[in-house]
Amino acid sequence: MSGASVQAVVAAGGAEVSRLMDRVEQRMAQLAASHGALLARHAGETITAGGKRLRPLLVCLAAGVPAPEREGLVRAAVAVELIHGATLVHDDVLDGASLRRGRPTVVAAAGRGLATATGDLLFSRAFAELAAGGSVQAVRVLSRASSELATGELMQRADAWRAGVGIERYLERCRLKTAVLFKAACELGALEGGDWVGALGEFGERIGVAFQILDDVLDVSGPPERTGKPRGADLLDGTVTLPLILARGSDQELAALDLRTVRTPELAAGVCERIAATGALTAAKQRALELVREAKLALPELGDRHRAALELVADGVVERYA
Amino acid sequence: MSGASVQAVVAAGGAEVSRLMDRVEQRMAQLAASHGALLARHAGETITAGGKRLRPLLVCLAAGVPAPEREGLVRAAVAVELIHGATLVHDDVLDGASLRRGRPTVVAAAGRGLATATGDLLFSRAFAELAAGGSVQAVRVLSRASSELATGELMQRADAWRAGVGIERYLERCRLKTAVLFKAACELGALEGGDWVGALGEFGERIGVAFQILDDVLDVSGPPERTGKPRGADLLDGTVTLPLILARGSDQELAALDLRTVRTPELAAGVCERIAATGALTAAKQRALELVREAKLALPELGDRHRAALELVADGVVERYA
Structure with missing residues (x-):
């Protein structure tokens, strides 16, 4: 989601969402400063370094437009972003990544431990x-999501280098490693807003899968100066994603490719070119757009401003670097 | 704590504690089987591999003797043991440990990812x-403890190889990396039991620090065939513990020692001998015994059987391989 789309969504959410998001930032900064030098240095940098705050924004929007300006909503939004931050830090440990959002990763700056x-x-x-906010139902939602995120990570590791990964399994992995947190964000917001928990959870899950598909498309298409990582990083990790799965259907050489032989960024870039040449990137993006369309169609009967803001978010997740 | 002391404590807790601990094992086995092949293999092995279940036992005992046989108590006991298991798995990743409780660690069997x-x-x-059990107060207790455990781990990493670590900082580290979970176990049990949350939390914290001190003594004293790891493993990790801190006061050569030069198990065993020769192991163990004595003295006015069972646990934590 581009910075401009985020701003458009915040504008559509009105002054309440804007103030809530300010409070989210303040609370994140407070947390970053509250654990002494150790947390201030590492976790603190992680949680104040930013990113688009898309998940906290979903929490706030799911609560309604105008959003109820409640402390519980701020805490839920912060909790979701902290879980997101935790998974990023651990993913970077696993991948040995050196940069994230243009800054050194914690693992690069401070080591694995x-x-x-x-x-x-x-x-x-x-x-x-979340517990400070007070609802045990909210803790249930977040702990289920965070269990599923870890299961998704386990699944991705188990699937690494396996050529036979099909679309169904790929989509289940997208759901587990990404969409469940979008879903939880919407459910937590809806719990605070008091309505539509189930329907908004489904909305979150659909746009979450779309978000992940687009992420995987960008990994193949680049450009690196926009995505912040070299093209084909997934290939180098042995992660089979939708563009490759689709491209294999029409390119015999890709179908026969052993991912373990793709060992250098140059080789990975070459495979990316081949994937792009099959039209698989367009087809994969189409799939993401369909999910977004379904997500919008399935929205429940909300007020006009509420619906408009959620539709903007849905469009935003597939508009990055479009 | 030896297997025999655990059995004695369970006996002192009576049939209720015995049945509760059976339910804890059943629930752990259920969880191990509930996540499909991936969790069954790795997390499953971790949580069914055992260990003494000291922390679940504390949860049950803190609730009272006879203990109330409630589902919430079983879930709280399971939650504490799961957090303990999570920290062990991550610690093994950090240390690259190959064996735990005589079995291959998850990192050795399946890799860091x-x-x-x-x-x-x-x-x-x-x-x-814990959230399924229903109390937001319980979630608060456990999330605070688990934050502190991570802070303790950060502190230990930050202190690695630093000769200047003193007793105060060492004790604070023991509190954060170990005692807070003993404390949480007692608080969670007391919450279910309905009384003495604060006092039993303090009891748990004191015996937790004593437990960690004894652990650090055993790292220096061995014998490896009882502790399951080579003598001086902490020294090889750069972790400064009470025996070394005390020994430095009376041995100039130890005081001048640069831990980074202790690179082999043979060198570490030699340093262990030097530490033992100063009498520091006895002094450190004395400190643990004092904490246990204080913990018992500060117990609130409980029923006789309740007090007796808790006193047995307290004695048990410093009786390992005695």
């Missing part, structure tokens, strides 16, 4: 934040 | 378990 503990701390703080 | 995700899954399942 501190980075793993930093991720654990962010996880724990997320539940502390 | 799967092990990190497995730990995350156990963390998440812990909160899911």
